[in-house]
Amino acid sequence: MKKSYRRRRIIRGIALNMTAVIIGLAFSFPFLWMILSSLKLNKDVLAYPVNFLPPTWNWQSYVNVFTAFPSFNFPRFILNSVFVTVCAILLCLFLSATAGYGFSKYRFRGNALLFTIVLSTVMISFEAIVVPLFIFVRSLGMQNSYWGLIIPEGLSAFGVFMMRQFFYALPNDYLESARMDGANEYLIFARIALPMARTALLALVIFHAQYVWNMLLWPMILISSPDMRVLPQGIALFKGGYNTPYPEQLAACVISCLPLVLLYLFFSKYFIKGVAMTGIKG
Amino acid sequence: MRASGYSVTALQRHGYVFVAPTLILFSVFLIYPMLSAFDLSLFDWNLISAKRFVGLKNFRLMLQDPMVVNSYVRTLSFCALTVIATNVLAFVFALMLQSNLAKAKNFLQSLIFLPVVLSLVAVGVVWELMFQSTGLISMAVRSIFGFSPAWLTDTRAAPYAMVIIATWKSVGFYMIMYIAGLLDIPETYYEAARIDGAGFWRQLTRITVPSLRNTFVLTIVSSIIFSFGQFAIQYVITKGGPSHSTEILALLIYRQGFELYKFGYSSALSVLFFMTLLVFSVIQLKLMRAGE
Numbered sequence: 020m021k022k023s024y025r026r027r028r029i030i031r032g033i034a035l036n037m038t039a040v041i042i043g044l045a046f047s048f049p050f051l052w053m054i055l056s057s058l059k060l061n062k063d064v065l066a067y068p069v070n071f072l073p074p075t076w077n078w079q080s081y082v083n084v085f086t087a088f089p090s091f092n093f094p095r096f097i098l099n100s101v102f103v104t105v106c107a108i109l110l111c112l113f114l115s116a117t118a119g120y121g122f123s124k125y126r127f128r129g130n131a132l133l134f135t136i137v138l139s140t141v142m143i144s145f146e147a148i149v150v151p152l153f154i155f156v157r158s159l160g161m162q163n164s165y166w167g168l169i170i171p172e173g174l175s176a177f178g179v180f181m182m183r184q185f186f187y188a189l190p191n192d193y194l195e196s197a198r199m200d201g202a203n204e205y206l207i208f209a210r211i212a213l214p215m216a217r218t219a220l221l222a223l224v225i226f227h228a229q230y231v232w233n234m235l236l237w238p239m240i241l242i243s244s245p246d247m248r249v250l251p252q253g254i255a256l257f258k259g260g261y262n263t264p265y266p267e268q269l270a271a272c273v274i275s276c277l278p279l280v281l282l283y284l285f286f287s288k289y290f291i292k293g294v295a296m297t298g299i300k301g
Numbered sequence: 302m303r304a305s306g307y308s309v310t311a312l313q314r315h316g317y318v319f320v321a322p323t324l325i326l327f328s329v330f331l332i333y334p335m336l337s338a339f340d341l342s343l344f345d346w347n348l349i350s351a352k353r354f355v356g357l358k359n360f361r362l363m364l365q366d367p368m369v370v371n372s373y374v375r376t377l378s379f380c381a382l383t384v385i386a387t388n389v390l391a392f393v394f395a396l397m398l399q400s401n402l403a404k405a406k407n408f409l410q411s412l413i414f415l416p417v418v419l420s421l422v423a424v425g426v427v428w429e430l431m432f433q434s435t436g437l438i439s440m441a442v443r444s445i446f447g448f449s450p451a452w453l454t455d456t457r458a459a460p461y462a463m464v465i466i467a468t469w470k471s472v473g474f475y476m477i478m479y480i481a482g483l484l485d486i487p488e489t490y491y492e493a494a495r496i497d498g499a500g501f502w503r504q505l506t507r508i509t510v511p512s513l514r515n516t517f518v519l520t521i522v523s524s525i526i527f528s529f530g531q532f533a534i535q536y537v538i539t540k541g542g543p544s545h546s547t548e549i550l551a552l553l554i555y556r557q558g559f560e561l562y563k564f565g566y567s568s569a570l571s572v573l574f575f576m577t578l579l580v581f582s583v584i585q586l587k588l589m590r591a592g593e
Binding site for chain 1: 318322324337426478537
């Protein structure tokens, strides 16, 4: 009786783990396939029968993507993407931390109402406002500018929500004792509250990086000057071109995935914490 | 206790300073554009000639436009299939990885989460290759079932190809949310259930699912909002084709506005988009309240 139970448990354990491994491999496979295909020759990418490994390793594609296409300045696209992402994240951190702190630590009139308004903007996605936002941003003279990308992409109702949850859970005692010592409110925020929020802020960085780095719709609309394009836009337009070479296109894809994959590998703990925080009950 | 130091109103006013930057930028760059979408939808405008007030004409046209009706139905079905597939898989994977029998949880979790961090455009490029007639997926499907649909050129198959990609991309994200929810359930519930002799299914339906009620609502609603606004996958792979079978709403808004320069009409579509999400969100709030 006991023995057969144990055997069943072992069999179930093996079945479960094998299934999990197969699922895990299946989910990560397309990325591997992206890398492998980027190292094939153009004729081998879609060759029949399928070549799993590149018959000839074509490392040249990673050089070509930077040099062989004068109308697609990928180094510039990468710089644009990095700059926009970094600035949008900084903006997002600043807004989320200050507003999250303000909403959680001060009981001013209209707090609940204003917070509800901010939170309800979760529903206002780019798709719903692209036309008026474009018209407005253009009227500010921000078409084809970094600011036009950075400001709208730096706004995150989720970030405010997350930081509010975090500061709400932070005990007031620390702040109170600093107040007793006569520190002013902004110093308390900058010197005491903010350093304690490091983990939450890092989670937000990783979370928002993914959103901004991969943004396609807004840059497609705002940016028409080739020099101002960001990386996803560059790849999407490159792909739409006539007779695009697959390996180079895939090399650009791998390059565009690498920063976040690396960020994820190093900080997966925070990444997962960030996702889990979306589930925190308010 | 919490309220003790908080009686001074002057002190509380600092709160306004802290929330002001967010309120200003959100109002200017999110709320104002949203409101002006309603306004713009009442005009004919191509950004160059003068704006012309046309009342509700854009909405009337929209309701009769077979492209809009098609796109709306396509969006709803894409959204429904993606949300169901994503949440079912995410929940099942979460259960698997949280099981006591599972080994190397973190590693497997990372593998399933990997697609979440990949760039949507990049992902579109590689999936398009795999879905080609000599691509990997078509070959694999053919070798198993003897035939393979023309994933990207058959109007019956292409919408499903989009659902597969969108699901694959986001399952990891919701799986983590479910895992976080599962970790919140006190182990004592399960111990008590085991003492009462409850098996796996009973524990699942009596403890796990009811305890995750809020997690379910949150994941389902956020996956609705996310998949409803999907743009990149369709834009990169099919451009809405074949014969508009994958032309989801975000793509249509983009087309009408920035390819055909019908900004009023495009705004009317945005209003439709927003109102649909608003309805979903109201339902969400109702469900959340009912759960409390």
